[in-house]
Each structure stands twice: as C-alpha cells, then as structure tokens.
Amino acid sequence: MSYSEAKKKYAALGVDTDAAINKLKEVPMSLHCWQGDDVRGFDTDPSKPLTGGIQTTGNYPGRARNPEELMMDLDKVMSLIPGTPKMNLHASYAIFEKGDWADRDKLEPKHFKKWVEFCKERKLGCDFNPTFFSHPKCDPLTLSSTNEETRKFWIDHGKASIRISSYLAKELGQPCIMNIWTGDGFKDIPADRIGPRVRYRESIDAILSEPYDFKKVKPCVESKVFGIGVEAYTVGSAEFTLSYAAMNKNKCLPLMDNGHYHPTEVVSDKIPALLAFFPEIALHVTRPIRWDSDHVVLFDDEMKEIAREIVRCGGLDGKVHIALDYFDASINRISAWTTGYRNAQKALLFALLQPNETLKAMQDNGEFSKLMVAQEELKTMPFGDVWNEYCGVCGKPKDGKWFGLVEKYEAEVLSKRS
Numbered sequence: 001m002s003y004s005e006a007k008k009k010y011a012a013l014g015v016d017t018d019a020a021i022n023k024l025k026e027v028p029m030s031l032h033c034w035q036g037d038d039v040r041g042f043d044t045d046p047s048k049p050l051t052g053g054i055q056t057t058g059n060y061p062g063r064a065r066n067p068e069e070l071m072m073d074l075d076k077v078m079s080l081i082p083g084t085p086k087m088n089l090h091a092s093y094a095i096f097e098k099g100d101w102a103d104r105d106k107l108e109p110k111h112f113k114k115w116v117e118f119c120k121e122r123k124l125g126c127d128f129n130p131t132f133f134s135h136p137k138c139d140p141l142t143l144s145s146t147n148e149e150t151r152k153f154w155i156d157h158g159k160a161s162i163r164i165s166s167y168l169a170k171e172l173g174q175p176c177i178m179n180i181w182t183g184d185g186f187k188d189i190p191a192d193r194i195g196p197r198v199r200y201r202e203s204i205d206a207i208l209s210e211p212y213d214f215k216k217v218k219p220c221v222e223s224k225v226f227g228i229g230v231e232a233y234t235v236g237s238a239e240f241t242l243s244y245a246a247m248n249k250n251k252c253l254p255l256m257d258n259g260h261y262h263p264t265e266v267v268s269d270k271i272p273a274l275l276a277f278f279p280e281i282a283l284h285v286t287r288p289i290r291w292d293s294d295h296v297v298l299f300d301d302e303m304k305e306i307a308r309e310i311v312r313c314g315g316l317d318g319k320v321h322i323a324l325d326y327f328d329a330s331i332n333r334i335s336a337w338t339t340g341y342r343n344a345q346k347a348l349l350f351a352l353l354q355p356n357e358t359l360k361a362m363q364d365n366g367e368f369s370k371l372m373v374a375q376e377e378l379k380t381m382p383f384g385d386v387w388n389e390y391c392g393v394c395g396k397p398k399d400g401k402w403f404g405l406v407e408k409y410e411a412e413v414l415s416k417r418s
C-alpha cells in the first residue's frame, strides 16, 4: 500500500520506481572481507599489529579467527543485504592446507581455491588486492624501497596477485578488480621525494608486465594523502596515481577512496572529473572522520552525492566499480558490515529516484531558483517505502527487521568466540 502511493508520487515527477529497483538489484557492489577480522588475514601472526598506516580500533568480541568463521559471518551478512554482492579479498586471506604455507611472493591460485568454491556456490564474482602491509618484508617501504631484494619480493607479490586475479575472473566468469595500494611513505620531511616515486612507478610497471586480459583483470592504483606514522609524505599521492593511470589507460584504472583526501575535498566532485577522461574508474567507499578513519558508511550527504554522481554519469553500467572499504572493531562486526552495505545501496537507490533529466534541464536553462527548490523537495519524498520494497524484491529484510537477527547471531555464535 505505502509502496504504491510512493510509486505514484515519484511517477508524478517522471521517476519510475520499479525501473530503479530492477536496475540496482543487478549491479555488483563489492563486499570487503576485511571488516570481519579487523584486517588481520590468515597468512601472518594475528597478534602482530596492522602496519601500513591503517588502524582498527576497538576490541568488540566475536572477531572471525579463521576462514570457516569468516565465511560463516559473510553468509550472515549476505542474508541481510539487498543487491548483488561481489566478494573482495586481500592476498593475506589465502587459505593454506596443512604444510602448504607460502609467502606472499609465492602465492598461487590454489591458495584461493576454497574462496572460489565459496563464491561459486553463492554465484558471486570476486575482486582481489595484493597485500603490501602487515608483513616482515615491509622495510617499512615496499614497492618504493631502495632495497632491491625487498622491491623484488613485493613486485613478485604483485605478479602473483595478477595470476590469482586471472584465476578468479576465469573461474567465476566476472571481471576481477585488482587494487594496488601501499602505505609507503615517511613520518617526517623527506630529503628525496622523487626517488621513491620513480621506484614505485617502475615497480608497478614490472607488476603490470605480467600478462593479463584487461577485459577480465582490471588492476587499479589507489592514492592516499597520509597515514598513521606516515604523516609527512606518501609515495602514492593523488597526482602520482592519477598520472600513472592516465599514462597507462590500456592497463589499469584509477581508484579513489573517499577517505584519502584532505577533509574539505569531496570524491563526489572528482567522479565526473575523472570520467571526462577515463572510460572506467574504481571507488573505495568509506567514511572518514577527520582522517582516513574507515568508519562504517552512513546514508549521509556525501554518500548520497557520490551515489548521485555515479548514477548521473552512467556509472552503474560498468563505468564505476564500487567497493566498500571500512573496518570498525568497536561494534558488532556483522552489524557494521550490514549497515554500511545497506547504506551504500540506499544511497544508490536514492540517486536512481532523482528526476535527473529534469534537474539537468533546469541547470542547462539557467533556472537555478527552481532547481534549488526541486532538489530540496526531493529530500522529503517517501523514499523509505521504495527502499523497503527494494529489500523485499531482493528477498532481504526491510529496515527494522534485521538487527534482531544480528543480536541472535551474536548470542548464539559470536559470543562463544574467545
């Protein structure tokens, strides 16, 4: 009843709510595995701290301690989120059989076979990330190190990651977005800013010399402004990665993480700027608070604006690859994962329900008073009814109906983990 009324109200503005629902439910959006275990992975000592300038804070009980627990938690999350999730793995989540441990430069597709089975059973695609942090070979630099042995180790890790990404794409029949991010940088004022950048550029060139089909494996370069312990200088700055991607358009894509810019910069505005030059881009959707704090994504103004730009630029037709990237260890992790995924979906649905052509015509005709009024009035449209309909169409719980299931899972499963 409330949906049919909402549908009529949107139709009066020229917006087809059914079309919006049908569109969104087919668009893959990546679900990051690392919210479930505070970015620890399975290939190194889990008691060692995270490195690379990122940090999880909090010690809420129930962290996944092994692949079985992580997969079980992912299943719980996927039962609560609408849309088409795609897995997003880090190399550090390799699953080793007994005696089969391999260092990151020696990783092989077989170390991700269990994940392929997991994805196949659930009809999921899978994205991939080489892991250039939390490892003894970070000196602390990786791809920009002056030490040739260190640099070779990490280049070999990058190449191994390309081979694994090709395997994931082939097995799962969906492209694999492979993101290169390192925390390389310095705490204090460097004496040489170009040396590390030239080495970084050469290292990425070496990684991308590994053969791959660019239609199936899409390497990305992610920039950053600063991290904890690397406050003064980041090798892979915005200008560095954007220039790299622009110079290597037939080999890789630029990736923007909305936590990786100065606080008054917004990624929403950068999306159309990049799409004026790149046919495809990738995003990490997160919520920064004062810095790259990786808080749970909310249905807030910037999330809505990012979603609006994705939709208005035709990004849902494969031009913009959307992945979540946050990690909060201070609250129930299933709830954190679910809240963020649902909110990113909410923002995309909200964006699909804007009369974009009409608004654009107002701008083009110089009718800015009318445009302001129209944009403001859209904020109080009965969006919640369409959102609940979307959840129902996807066979997933509506708002108000899922948190109790998380509490039950916490009581029955998470609270039993030490």
Ligand code: RNT
Pocket: 034, 039, 054, 129, 181, 222, 224, 257, 284, 292, 325
């Ligand atoms: C770190 C980057 C990076 C990581 C993940 C784990 O600042 O955002 O993308 O968060 O790869």
Ligand code: ZN
Pocket: 222, 257, 284, 325
């Ligand atoms: Zn990121």
